[in-house]
Amino acid sequence: MLKDESTGAGFRILHSFDPDLNFQDFDFLPETNKSIMKELFTVTISIFLFLFTFDFIHAQERVRDLGINPGILTPGKWNTITDVEGVKVGHKTIIEGDNTRTGVTAILPHSGNIFRDRVPAAVYVGNGFGKALGFTQVQELGELETPLALTNTLSIFNAAHGVADYVLKQPGNENVRSVNPVVGETNDGWLNDIRKRVITSEDVHDAIENADSGMVEEGNVGAGTGTRALGFKAGIGTSSRTLPADRGGYTVGVLVQSNFGGIITVNGAPVGEELNNHYMASEVPYDVDGSVMIVVATDAPVTSRNLERLAKRAFMGITKVGGFASNGSGDYVIAFSTHPDVRINIDDNSPKQSNKELKNAEMTPLFLAAVEATEEAILNSIFMSETMAGTEGRTMEAIPVDQVLEIMEKYGAVR
Numbered sequence: 001m002l003k004d005e006s007t008g009a010g011f012r013i014l015h016s017f018d019p020d021l022n023f024q025d026f027d028f029l030p031e032t033n034k035s036i037m038k039e040l041f042t043v044t045i046s047i048f049l050f051l052f053t054f055d056f057i058h059a060q061e062r063v064r065d066l067g068i069n070p071g072i073l074t075p076g077k078w079n080t081i082t083d084v085e086g087v088k089v090g091h092k093t094i095i096e097g098d099n100t101r102t103g104v105t106a107i108l109p110h111s112g113n114i115f116r117d118r119v120p121a122a123v124y125v126g127n128g129f130g131k132a133l134g135f136t137q138v139q140e141l142g143e144l145e146t147p148l149a150l151t152n153t154l155s156i157f158n159a160a161h162g163v164a165d166y167v168l169k170q171p172g173n174e175n176v177r178s179v180n181p182v183v184g185e186t187n188d189g190w191l192n193d194i195r196k197r198v199i200t201s202e203d204v205h206d207a208i209e210n211a212d213s214g215m216v217e218e219g220n221v222g223a224g225t226g227t228r229a230l231g232f233k234a235g236i237g238t239s240s241r242t243l244p245a246d247r248g249g250y251t252v253g254v255l256v257q258s259n260f261g262g263i264i265t266v267n268g269a270p271v272g273e274e275l276n277n278h279y280m281a282s283e284v285p286y287d288v289d290g291s292v293m294i295v296v297a298t299d300a301p302v303t304s305r306n307l308e309r310l311a312k313r314a315f316m317g318i319t320k321v322g323g324f325a326s327n328g329s330g331d332y333v334i335a336f337s338t339h340p341d342v343r344i345n346i347d348d349n350s351p352k353q354s355n356k357e358l359k360n361a362e363m364t365p366l367f368l369a370a371v372e373a374t375e376e377a378i379l380n381s382i383f384m385s386e387t388m389a390g391t392e393g394r395t396m397e398a399i400p401v402d403q404v405l406e407i408m409e410k411y412g413a414v415r
Contacts, residue, residue: 060219060383060384060385060386060398060401061383061384061401062079062218062380062383062384063266063267063376063379063380063383064079064376066383066401066405066414067405067414067415068266068267068379068408068413068414069267069415070267070320070372070375070376070379071241071368071371071372071375071376072368072372073241073242073243073365073368073369073372074241074242074244075239075240075241075242075373075376076240076241076242076251076253078214078215078216078240079238079239079240079376080214080215080216080238080239080240080253080255081107081216081238081239081240081253081254081255081295081297081377082212082213082214082215082216082238082253083240083242083251083253084240084251084252084253084297084298084299084338085251085299085338086109086110086111086213086299086338087107087108087109087110087213087253087297087338088107088108088111088211088212088213089105089106089107089108089211089212089216089238089255090105090106090108090206090207090208090209090210090211090212090222091103091104091105091106091207091210091217091221091222091223091236092104092203092204092206092207092210092222093220093221093222093225094198094199094203094225095225096198098389098390098391099192099193099196099390099391099392100192100193100196100198100391101188101191101192101220101225101226101388101390101391102151102152102155102188102192102194102198102199102223102225102226103151103199103203103207103221103222103223103224103225104149104150104151104159104162104199104203104204104206104207104222104223105149105150105151105207105221105222105223105224105236105255105257106147106148106149106150106204106207106208106210106211107147107148107149107150107211107255107295107297108147108148108208108211109144109147109297109336109338110338113170113171113172113173114144114145114146114147114167115145115146115167115170115173115176115179115346116172116173116345116346116347117343117344117345118143118144118145118343118344118345118346119143119144119336119337119338119342119343119344120142120143120144120302120303120304120307120336120337120342120343120344121138121142121143121144121304121307121334121335121336121337122138122139122142122304122305122307122308122310122311122334122335122336123135123138123139123308123311123332123333123334123335124308124311124312124314124315124332124333124334124335125331125332125333126315126318126325126331126332126333127325127326127327127329127330127331128330129289129291129327129328129329129330130184130185130186130291130330130331130332131153131156131185131330132156132183132184132185132330132332133156133157133160133181133182133183133184134146134160134180134181134182134183135182135332135334137180138180138182138334142303142304142305142307143304143344144182144334144336145167145179145180146163146164146166146167146179146180146181146182147163147166147167147208147211148182148183148184148295148334149162149163149181149182149183149184149204149207149208150183150184150185150186150222150223150257150293150295151183151185151199151204151223152185152186152187152188152189152192152194152199152223152226153185153186153187153188153189153194153291154189154194154195154197155185155194155197155198155199156183156184156185158197158199158200158201158204159181159183159185159199159204160181160183161181161201161204162199162200162201162202162203162204162205163181163182163183163204163208164179164181165201165204165205166201166204166205166208167179167181182334184257184293184295184332184334185223185291185293185330186223186227186257186258186259186260186290186291186292186293186330187259187290187291188225188226188227188259189226190226190228190287190390190391190394190396191226191227191228191388191389191390191391191394191396192225192226192390192391193391207222216236216238216255217236218235218236218237218238218380218381218384218385219235219236219237219381219384219385219386220233220235220385220386220388221235221236222235222236223236223257223293224236224237224257224258224259224381224385225388226388226390227257227258227259227290228259228290228396229258229259229260229261229290229292229323229378229381229382230258230260230261230262230263230264230272230278230321230322230323230382231261231264231272231275231277231278231286232264232277232382232385232396232397232398232399233382233385233386233387233388233396233397233398233399234258234259234381234382234385235257235258235381235384235385236255236256236257236258236381237255237256237258237376237377237378237379237380237381237382237384238253238254238255238256238377238380239253239254239372239373239374239375239376239377239380240252240253240254240373241368241369241370241372241373242369243365243366243369247365248300248358248362248365250298250299250300250366250369251298251299251369252296252297252298252300252310252366252369252370252373253296253297253298253373254294254295254296254297254314254317254370254373254374254377255294255295255297255377256292256293256294256295256374256377256378256381257291257292257293257381258292258378258381258382259290259291259292260289260290260291260292260318260323260325260326260329260331261279261286261287261288261289261290261323261326261329262278262279262288262318262321262322262323262324262326263278263279263280263322264277264278264321264322264382265320265321265322266321266379266404266407266408266413267379267408267413267414268411268413269407269408269410269411269413270407270411271404271407271408272322274407274410275400275403275404275407278322279326288326288328288329289326289327289328289329290326290328290329291329291330291331291332292318292323292329292330292331292332292378293332293334294311294314294315294317294318294331294332294333294334294374294377295333295334295335296310296311296314296333296334296335296336296370296373296374297335297336297337297338298310298335298336298337298338298339298366299337299338299339300337300339300358300366301337301339301341301342301355301356301357301358302337302339302342302357302358302363302366303337303342303355303357306357306358306360306363307335307336307337308335309363309367310335310363310366310367310370311333311334311335311370312333313367313368313370313371314333314335314370314371314373314374315331315333315374316371316374317370317371317372317373317374317375317377317378318331318374318378320371320374320375321375321378321379323378335370341355341356341357342355342356342357382399383399383401385398385399386398
């Protein structure tokens with residue numbers, strides 16, 4: 001029996017097999033050569049299993065690459081949350097055997113010591129059927145002091161421990177006696193044996209250390225490994241919008257962990273109805289509950305009061321794709337600003353803080369950006385996910401892209 005464990009590139013893959021080969025046919029070879037042949041065989045089978053057994057290699061395309069262009073604003077360079085300067089995203093994906101499909105996704109507002117150089121933040125709760133940790137302090141103080149982590153429902157406590165451990169170990173935090181780790185979750189228990197609670201502090205640390213700017217991996221990765229949404233396999237998705245120069249030129253980026261139900265709509269086309277795959281479709285089993293975590297970042301100089309208003313608008317993006325916050329769905333938005341003028345530096349001993357922030361009336365284009373980026377991020381979380389098999393022999397199918405495009409052509413929703 002051979003176990004092959006790999007932790008490269010943010011993955012932990014564990015599988016086993018017992019190759020039933022008779023190497024006696026190679027007795028003419030020295031023992032060293034036979035050993036090398038066995039190792040080569042093992043590596044070959046491992047690669048085969050990596051490529052064909054697990055469903056996190058993304059052959060799917062982002063919606064914009066398919067001619068689906070939600071909204072009127074222009075995406076940033078990468079069309080990801082990392083288009084907001086300084087923001088980084090990292091994943092740790094954990095796939096073990098046939099019943100573990102989960103992970104961690106970390107979002108960093110900047111690369112410095114976040115505990116000491118905090119960013120303004122706000123929370124909006126669309127439906128509170130969730131186990132979000134650290135959100136009440138963000139609501140109360142209007143600031144974020146740790147990286148954000150996303151994971152599964154029963155691992156949220158371990159993830160919080162990992163975030164706190166990471167912060168306490170950072171240089172300059174040796175005397176810290178309190179830390180508010182912020183962790184969101186959705187329940188991936190349909191594909192993942194969630195009761196195993198496999199997430200460790202090391203996994204959280206790996207996700208944070210893997211965090212980078214630029215393109216963000218989407219679909220069956222990190223906290224989205226085992227999730228599903230709107231009748232199909234879903235996962236992590238992201239998008240961004242950049243305002244025109246005469247509206248400030250600011251960027252709004254969104255990252256989502258999708259795991260909720262409804263009646264999927266794609267750029268206005270009633271895809272769920274046409275495919276008869278939705279909440280009220282009697283012919284198919286459908287779980288309308290779940291959750292969605294939405295993270296909104298902007299480089300606009302905005303403090304917690306207007307960040308809460310921005311978070312409320314991001315929630316509207318859920319309705320654009322057919323979600324409606326069912327009774328059993330935990331739907332949360334957390335928003336933060338990276339602008340240097342609104343940072344909260346705890347080493348500044350001044351009794352007053354002066355912020356130069358946008359006026360209320362200047363928020364309107366940012367509101368639109370948040371709605372559009374959330375809509376597209378959710379669609380990317382679905383279109384970039386592939387069919388996955390999981391615990392108890394269950395399988396969640398990927399969205400049938402060709403059929404969807406035919407439906408969208410019918411409704412004139414592709415451009």
